[in-house]
Amino acid sequence: MSQDSFSTLVVRYVIGFASALLLSVASYLLVTAHIFTSAHATMIVVLIFAAVQLAVQLVCFLHLRITGHSRDRSVTFGFTILMMLVIVIGSLWIMQNLDYRMGMSGEAMNEYMKEQNKKGF
């Protein structure tokens, strides 16, 4: 436990709360006010804002630090984030690739399958 007084610790929570609020409203305005013309760019900035907010809340609310008392927690968290990225990016990658290769209409697919059936398995 640190030696900080009650008020300094409360201030830390207030800072965390205020910046989280600011980031949420900022990404909302970014989307609704159409500040960027490209939807792709907007999504990337929104995701960056979400990541910054994640970092702010981890430090201010969950008291995560790289060194000292919570080192074990940081290490397991880092590994989990890695697994999370593998799951999310990996799934999107594979499914988009499949989608691309399956890029034909239902009728065309039907014809294609008939062709394949004629060839025999």
Next chain:
Amino acid sequence: MSQRSTKHVIEKYDKAEFGFWLYLMTDIILFASLFATYMILRPNNADGPTAAELLDPSYALIETIVLLASSFTCGIAVLALRFGKKTLSIASLIFTLLLGATFLVLELSEFTELVHEGHTWQVSAFLSGFFTLVATHGLHIFIGLIWGSAMLTYVLKFGRTDDSMRKLTLFSLFWHFLDLVWIFIFSIVYLGAAL
């Protein structure tokens, strides 16, 4: 003797906190799978309504602010109890639960409205993914509310003890974690829908 028991309490505290942290890490994997599923299924709306037609980012912003405030008061509740301010801790905890309940009511009224308009989760792959992801988070919030009510009675009864500090800290970890998950639901599902 007292030193040894203090050390014992700290070890027990650390182990409990780390163990609970590991549970939260597995929960991240659960939500990661649901997020991946949602993002993949989103374009497949089976000629039904799209995300842009159904989801309202302004409504989600209100939900975000309510849950964020709830997360903040939960942190204050732990802090207050640590410094022996029992009344402040209980007041913050009550606010946390009220705001959490408000969030759940907002979410459920959004769901009922969707279902009444015929947009159930059987309609399309997009809606299946949407309801699974958002309702899993809502279910966590519901369990959190039950847990929080139990914590409220515990703190009311025992005040600041090593056990109540440990239990309340674990609850706050859970509650802050749920707020973090919601930030990503807000960004990816609701703001993503409006693009």
